Amino acid sequence: MLDDGVAASPARHRVRQRRNRQLRRAEDLTEQTWQDMLDVNLTGVWQHGEGRHPPSAGGRRRLDIITSSGAGLKGQANTGHYVAAKHGVVGLMKTLANELAPDLIRVNTVNPGSVDTR
Helix, strand or coil, X not given: CHHHHHHHCCCEEEEECCCCCCCECHHHCCHHHHHHHHHHHHHHHHHCCCCCCCXXXXXXXXXXXXXXXXXXXXXXXXXXXXXXXXXXXXHHHHHHHHHHHHHCEEEEEECCCCCCCC
C-alpha cells in the first residue's frame, strides 16, 4: 500500500542516512578516529547525494531528505567528531537547498535525538 502511494506521488523522495558514533573526549581523539567519523558521516553523505550526482527532477518537484542528528544542531560532550560531522551535514543540506531550489528540488535534514532501536 505504501509503495502504491509513493509510486502515485507526483514528487520524488529520497532519504540518506549514515551512522558511526564513538564516545570520546575531544582531547582523546586520534586523527584516524576523527577522519573515520567524517568519512562515514559527512563524506559518505556527499558521495552518495546530490552534492556529487545531481539527478534532474525532470520538471517535477522533488524532496531529498538527509538524516543528520540533533548533534547537528547543538554541541554534545564526548562526541566532538560526530557533532562536527553532523553540523557539516546540516551545512551541506543548506547549500544543496539553495543550489537545487531553481530545479524544484527541496533538500532538508531530519535531526533525530537518541532512538532505542532494539
